Amino acid sequence: MIRTDLIAPMGALVRRHGERQPGKLAFEDSSGASLTYGQLESQSAAVAAHLQDRGIEAGDKVAIMLPNSVDWVLSCVAIARAGAVSVPISQEAAEAEVRYRLEDAGCKAIIVGVSHLPLIERLRRELPALTRVIVAGSDDPTDQLSLALLAQSAARSNPRDPEDVHATAFLVYTSGTTGRAKGVMLSQHSMLWVVAASWAPIAGLHENDVVLSPLPLFHSYALNLCVLGVLAVGATEFLMEKFSTQEVTKRLASGRYSLMPGVPTMFHYLLEAARSSGADRVKGIRYFLSAGAILPAALNQEFEAFFGTPLLDGYGITETSTMVTLNWPGTTRTMGSCGLPLSGLAARIVDMEGHDVPFGSEGQLIVRGPNVMQGYLNKPKETEEVLANGWYHTGDLAKSDANGFITITGRLKELIIRGGQNIAPAEVEDAVLSHPAVLDCAAVGISHPHLGEVPVACVVLRDGQVVDAEAIRAHCAQLLSAYKVPQTIEFVQTIPRTGSGKIMRFKLRDALASAASG
Known part of the structure; x- marks a missing residue:
């Protein structure tokens, strides 16, 4: 069974619940902030109208760099209602990672928390396409636009809600085996189809549910279930x-x-x-x-x-x-x-x-x-x-049984999955190789009892160089998100490779496992 009634433009979904149950609690977060469905409808409309009035057009990219919060949800709904494309960025992303995503996507605007505003201001000088910065978490920024003030604005609260659910609505970056993160283009239709085919009919998500979510909203899993899923059925959610x-x-x-x-x-x-x-x-x-x-x-x-x-x-x-x-x-x-x-x-x-x-x-x-x-x-x-x-x-x-x-x-791909988060080995290797003492490097995932896998970097030093493992880890911490920093550094004499130069990661994993058991 597929709940086709749940596949509709986000503007239509939020209006549906805002009109039917305006006082019902929709989302609340750890800071004590909350939004009813009526507030989510009116405030997302106001922010969407502002974006459209300031030149954000259909298909333009707008980044969200916020902690899990009602502001995150409000921003996502408003961007969709403006016909733009949400580009979620992790709060823990390193500066190089943030720059790459903003530049690759060609983001015209970003909604960012006060704590990360200095970073965005630095990057803004390098990114001419980024013309608009909206700040969440402050009612009185000196020279920026406040999300809270925009949400309460009554200047024009009737955005031109798009009706095309098949247009790109989300650009979610995911690590790949080539090392460079890839922007995955997803539509409201593709995302809501999953809600209609799994979360509602199988998991039984419905309007009486109160969902407890500890998942990071910039991940597609949380974006789908904890934002679109909850919104589609009109449930209530607490965002940790x-x-x-x-x-x-x-x-x-x-x-x-x-x-x-x-x-x-x-x-x-x-x-x-x-x-x-x-x-x-x-x-x-x-x-x-x-x-x-x-x-x-x-x-x-x-x-x-x-x-x-x-x-x-x-x-x-x-x-x-x-x-x-x-x-x-x-x-x-x-x-x-x-x-x-x-x-x-x-x-x-x-x-x-x-x-x-x-x-x-x-x-x-x-x-x-x-x-x-x-x-x-x-x-x-x-x-x-x-x-x-x-x-x-x-x-x-994979394999399948008879049922x-x-x-x-x-x-087949070489991704390391640490606690549900994907890590591209090549991305770790690029960070390690940028250290002046490192000649060669290969990153592999090794088993971890709690996290599933953690990254380990096997490192060959340049002749005459002496550096300890913590110095290399500290170097990586300047370039990578915390979860991507190698758990340990293993110094080796050489990196095993095929005749075409590809790293033979299985040999490194076997050697590390053997050393651990010995």
């Missing part, structure tokens, strides 16, 4: 600024919340904390939802057994507007499997020649459907490669 085991545990005990999405790392920490404290039950939660990384079968079983609440696992990627598969509640599940393909989606597991493999055999998962991205911004070659013959080639290895349940078994 970031995940905290202690705070989540406290809130789960309140009995207020009915759904909580997360990544496997979060559920591991919650289980360990609950075991330590003896708090073996949560109140009111109907389901926990997991995506973003592989959920180990043992963790899934232990979590459900301890809390007595279903933990539904799914598989998704940014290029498919998040979800491809999801486990249905109330049915026999194969632990370790990420479930069945969503309605309306075609999924195949193929060999290197593109032929379907038998049940139980491993191959690459490829998918086709209305949730697949429009392509990568400014990267026609990469787009053509992954969308070959009309199918999105995920680069993930169609899919299990992800590995990756």
Whole structure:
């Protein structure tokens, strides 16, 4: 079943709930700020009208660089209602990463928090396209526009809401094996189709739900479920600024919340904390939802057994507007499997020649459907490669049982997934190689009991150079987001490569594993 009534322009969705239940709480955050549906409708209209009046046209890019907050949601809805494209940027992104995204997207405007305003002002001098800066978190900026003041403005609150749900509405950057982040072009239709095909009919998301979300909103998973999903059905949500085991545990005990999405790392920490404290039950939660990384079968079983609440696992990627598969509640599940393909989606597991493999055999998962991205911004070659013959080639290895349940078994691509966040090895390598003492480098992911994987950099120093590991890590911290900084630096004599120069990462992983076990 697909809830086609949920696939509508964001302006229409927010008007629907704003008119029907204007006083209902829509979103609240850790700062104490909140928005009812009536306020979200009127304030997003005011901000959207301002953007249009100041020259933001259909298809223009507007970045959001804010913490998880009602301001984040307000900005996203307003940008969509202005017909522009949201470009989410992490609060933890390094300056080089922020510059690349703003420049690659050609952003004309950005909505940014006060704490990051100095950074944006520096970059603005280098980015002539960036002509408008809107500040959140201050009612009285000296020479900038305040999001709060714009939201309350009554100068003109009737934006020209776009009706085309198939136009690009979101540009979400994701790490790739080439090292440079790729801007994934997604439409309201592709994102809301996932809401209509999975979150509403399978997870049962509905208007009476109160969602507890610790997920970062700049990720496609949270953007889809925790912004569009909640908005589409008219639910209520509490946005945590970031995940905290202690705070989540406290809130789960309140009995207020009915759904909580997360990544496997979060559920591991919650289980360990609950075991330590003896708090073996949560109140009111109907389901926990997991995506973003592989959920180990043992963790899934232990979590459900301890809390007595279903933990539904799914598989998704940014290029498919998040979800491809999801486990249905109330049915026999194969632990370790990420479930069945969503309605309306075609999924195949193929060999290197593109032929379907038998049940139980491993191959690459490829998918086709209305949730697949429009392509990568400014990267026609990469787009053509992954969308070959009309199918999105995920680069993930999988197998399927006779009942169609899919299990992800590995990756053709070299991404490191740390706590649900993707890290391109080449991006880490570029940062390490920029240190003057480093001759060669290869980054690999190694197993971690809580985070799934963490990056490790194998480093060859230049002749005569002496530098310690912490100095290299500190150098990387100036160039990379904190989660991308190598967990450890391993000094080696040489980097194993193929005859064509490609890094043989499996040899490095094997050597590191052998050293750890020895």
